[in-house]
Amino acid sequence: MATFPSVAFIGGGNMANALVSGMLAQGCPAEKVHVIEVAEVLREQWRARSVSVSAAPDTLLSQRQVWIFAVKPQQMRDVVLQCRAWLQPNTLVISIAAGISIDSLGKWLGEDAKPFGNVVRCMPNTPALVGAGVTGMSAPATTSAADRERATALLSTVGEVVWVDNDKAIDAVTALSGSGPAYVFLFLESLIKGGLALGLSEQQARDLALSTLAGATKLAQQSAEAPSVLRERVTSKGGTTAAALDVFAQQAFGQTVVQAMAAADRRAAELSIEFGK
Template identity: 55%
Template sequence: MNTSAQQALTLAFIGGGNMATALASGLIGKRCGAHDVLVIDPHEDTRRRWEQQGTQSAAQAGEQLAGQRIWVFAVKPQVMKDVVAACRPFLTPDTLIVSVAAGIPGSAISGWLGGHKRIVRCMPNTPALIGAGASGLFALDDVSDEDRGVVQQLLKATGEITWVDSDEQIDAVTGLSGSGPAYVFYFLEALIDGGIAMGLSPEKSRMLALATLRGATELAAMSPEPPSVLRDRVTSKGGTTAAALGVLETGKVAATVKQAMEAARVRAGELAGEFAR
């Protein structure tokens, strides 16, 4: 990003919780200074934590908000409508909106903002905290190529990004990568507990489980072969891995994972019906 763009880059996080923290950790010092960031959150402890990083903070929307070019709504879906309404008086035509609220379509946010359509929906995930996130992005019609470039440069600081074509595809991103870290942590827990059950110490089981997941994922990312081929290469007929995979297949683990992802996608759509009216 050039110097003039950096000077123009001012952000407001409306909601200073975990997701805002994850996004800001990849932005502050890389794409903007802490003094360029305004955090609006009703909780004093949360504001104090942000202020310790050098950011501005406020308990509620006010005139400060009008001076921030990019607004990142990082609040729960059930309060999104009220929060957007509180911010609307300070909206300018130049304001670029980024929403990370699960299930709330861009059209609903636009309606709450009086037809403003410079809106990008973003579904990030918590590994953004360490710059290893995965985010899906969807832009409404009034988002310019320049706006897309700004959002893309911002979010690239937090990990991988991909643009999708609709709100429905953002819901699919929610089912895959948005909720995905929880699936991985669930499997990680199972590996650690399994190692302990087989007689390993908790420390050794944790180390081996973490290294296995990390190594397998990195190998898959580096290899031109699909995961199915990599799996076959470590599965000798009649061997230990074949015995283990046989249990997973009997338990229909792959089908269960797909069902879990679909449940998350469907729930994202339900949130729109519940909170986007």
């Protein structure tokens, strides 16, 4: 059984819920989890899970080895400053706020001239809610190897972990896997609508779309061949798939996806400017 550090979640929304569920499922005692959440209805839900709860930062924070900030980017600075009084030199601070740079986080926790260095910035995604997430992670050189491993262990409870080199790469992670589930859900919506337009029932279209996407993804995961090769194997010259792919090509589907990801990446950088001061 894994040994878990004591953890404080600052923000008790969906991502905190996913992470705590993963930790508890892997044997973390509930008493090692503390949640700070302003909404009373959410605090009641957390109390029902036997974890300690408070409405605002308090002295319990100083007793927690790891802090995980799970609040919106526009709230991050104020919340960090509220918590800073209880920060310990060996606390590991993990942020899952989009667009908030490691540099900003370190300065808010410490000082401009001497930023706090024991931080990890990460970007999980919503499939973490079912234990199938993927999280991009980055940390400065001042974060120890032991704390990197600790962060990896915590985020691995809800899926895969991929380490990248810097904030710019985390913005790219945000554009790909952080926002990516929304792209997939949009494609699913479109497949279902297409099935309905062709005469299938809503249940039939949904079942076929979900199973097709899940099966294709599993095949791609287990195959040593590139997705382009797998695509070509489904596509017979002059056949039905070729006819559909011709329409995608005419509408510049691939280019549209790349442009959409570039827009998400730019927005992540803008969030850093807007809320990272």
